[in-house]
């Protein structure tokens with residue numbers, strides 16, 4: 001299997017060659033040259049596989065440049081009940097890795113994807129990425145320094161995935177004093193020598209600008225083997241395909257049944273994986289995309305207009321991991337929607353890359369949207385609070401604000417009898433104590449093992465958000 005760029009002007013490459021990079025050289029995103037198509041018999045034969053075995057049968061279709069025995073070992077090491085032991089709801093079986101939690105049996109369920117070390121779904125893919133990076137670097141005799149900026153979820157998921165890994169150093173910038181005590185403790189309490197927390201004075205944007213400037217210095221980047229683990233990484237999307245199959249098998253008895261999924265969305269990474277699962281033949285009726293007040297994607301699916309927002313238009317909400325101004329994986333879907341017309345994608349993104357917009361309303365492409373199963377909706381702070389309260393009252397479950405966006409939007413799309421609706425649980429309530437307090441009047445609690453992490457010793461350095469200061473600090477650490 002080779003990977004091509006959505007912009008059609010980069011050579012097709014095997015999996016391991018695109019694993020460590022970001023964008024394709026032509027500015028596009030990598031996708032497999034075709035999606036494997038699965039038959040009913042095959043689906044039925046996978047029904048009772050463990051999560052790691054399911055990941056193996058699926059991902060070996062996309063990764064053929066790692067020997068099967070090695071890939072199997074990497075997946076077995078990644079998807080263990082120990083790593084995903086922080087179960088979100090009492091009674092969940094950690095051995096399932098992504099347990100299905102019925103609210104209304106046969107009708108409405110949550111898929112618990114936030115049982116990993118950082119209590120958010122990003123652990124599902126990032127843990128695998130950490131093991132893949134270590135493996136490929138070892139094979140090639142290379143080293144890699146990961147540089148990123150985080151306001152919470154992605155950075156901590158990356159640190160937990162890469163801590164203690166050979167040949168990888170992680171430099172993660174975060175806004176000094178701006179994260180919650182819990183988030184700060186999660187990241188800064190990691191003592192592994194290859195994890196470097198840099199608290200920069202100023203806001204998140206300042207941290208992000210420095211990272212962009214450092215990554216934009218091709219010479220520095222090449223000299224120190226610097227890379228990133230952002231949401232456009234293909235391996236992250238690929239790893240996320242697996243849990244759609246897992247959720248489907250858990251919710252159905254035979255593979256002629258359908259399900260619908262509702263996905264709280266930001267950068268379109270998670271729901272992109274469900275689009276690919278559906279393209280592979282997984283019987284998905286609807287893909288319901290949920291946004292918060294930052295509704296750039298809802299606007300597209302309703303009207304055909306894709307209009308990334310200015311920074312000033314991007315709102316800070318109580319589901320912060322969905323506060324995006326543009327959706328960095330969206331180009332992958334548009335590539336498929338246009339029948340994989342790279343010239344068309346280049347023309348559309350010529351507008352986007354210059355800060356513009358495009359409107360597909362009235363085009364034959366937009367008319368094809370129903371074939372892809374997508375519908376969408378948006379949610380607000382008041383909706384999140386009401387939904388958290390409602391689920392707590394009716395079912396005795398506590399959900400986080402992002403999952404609440406999903407549940408709220410899902411309610412607008414009632415499914416026919418016999419089609420279960422599965423809402424992806426993307427984080428645990430424990431991470432958002434303040435919002436939970438507002439909704440249900442009490443602290444959501446947290447997995448016992450994380451009690452008191454705020455009191456553990458923390459490791460971080462405070463630096464000014466200045467490119468040269470950050471570069472010098474990184475270079476000094478890499479020279480040792």
Ligand SMILES: *Cc1c(COP(=O)(O)O)cnc(C)c1O
Pocket residue numbers: 120121122153231264265266267268269270271321322402426427
């Ligand atoms: C990252 C994140 C999202 C958005 O996922 P995308 O793949 O960017 O669409 C939703 N909820 C939570 C809790 C997240 O951390």
